[in-house]
């Protein structure tokens with residue numbers, strides 16, 4: 545998914561959104577070089593150990609979803625987000641044509657599909673970054689079809705953004721503060737009242753540092769965001785989103801540009817969001833990631849949802865294999881061998897020595 549796709553080339557109006565989010569087109573994520581998400585052998589062991597155990601939250605959501613029939617548009621027991629009859633056309637081409645989708649609260653749902661399937665467009669519609677030609681959708685039972693991304697964030701649904709060039713020139717901490725609700729960029733009038741603002745700033749700084757520590761980025765608070773590795777950038781994107789204390793977090797390709805040796809660590813962080821009670825929806829091309837952490841997978845092809853269900857059964861669905869792999873018969877739909885904790889611990893240790 546690229547930031548330029550957020551723009552509507554059909555010349556139709558797109559709602560004004562948070563300037564943090566759309567300052568400039570995203571640049572490619574960081575180099576594939578050394579990353580230090582896992583700072584020590586002990587930390588690597590901890591991540592590996594955690595990845596082998598399924599959390600209570602994971603087990604619970606798996607149990608709940610095991611009673612849901614894996615068929616397109618199926619009703620879920622505890623829905624946080626619903627989309628119905630959503631269509632988005634560009635000229636004569638229908639990019640999105642979704643009859644019905646329900647997203648289960650507290651689950652990690654992956655949105656996958658081949659290139660051009662409509663994932664980005666659907667994701668942009670859901671998150672208030674584009675307008676549908678028709679359709680309705682609800683978040684927490686409230687209609688959100690005409691709600692901007694900034695307003696959505698205030699209601700508890702937030703999406704991550706690839707770090708733009710402008711944000712890369714700010715420090716890690718400045719990035720966090722800019723993402724805080726009520727920051728001076730969002731409310732210039734408020735920033736005129738310095739004493740009032742400085743109280744907010746102190747609280748926001750404390751909150752930012754707490755979140756950065758959780759992602760092992762607190763030591764980097766004064767570094768320019770642009771100097772972070774690919775994996776650290778992805779963590780900063782997640783950290784920024786958490787500044788709004790969301791109930792649902794939408795992740796834009798969380799594994800893109802991340803050194804494969806450190807994907808496991810990132811996956812662990814995404815799972816932790818679910819384990820804390822957040823609902824996660826993510827668009828992703830990395831099938832290992834999808835298989836490993838998703839509780840539910842939604843597959844798009846040619847604008848429509850062609851399958852949905854638990855990861856293992858969806859990946860074996862013939863319609864998915866046909867639609868998804870039509871053009872790429874050699875695509876690996878998630879070989880778990882790569883996720884073997886021992887292999888990963890070794891890769892991470894090697895990476896650390898470099």
Ligand SMILES: Nc1ncnc2c1ncn2[C@@H]1O[C@H](COP(=O)(O)OP(=O)(O)OP(=O)(O)O)[C@@H](O)[C@H]1O
Nearest residue numbers: 545551552553634639658659660661662663664665
């Ligand atoms: N702003 C736009 N103007 C015109 N056509 C667009 C626009 N955005 C997307 N499309 C078209 O809509 C279709 C769906 O694109 P979309 O980017 O949503 O797919 P995707 O599944 O996210 O693909 P990828 O995996 O490559 O990111 C494509 O044919 C694309 O060319």
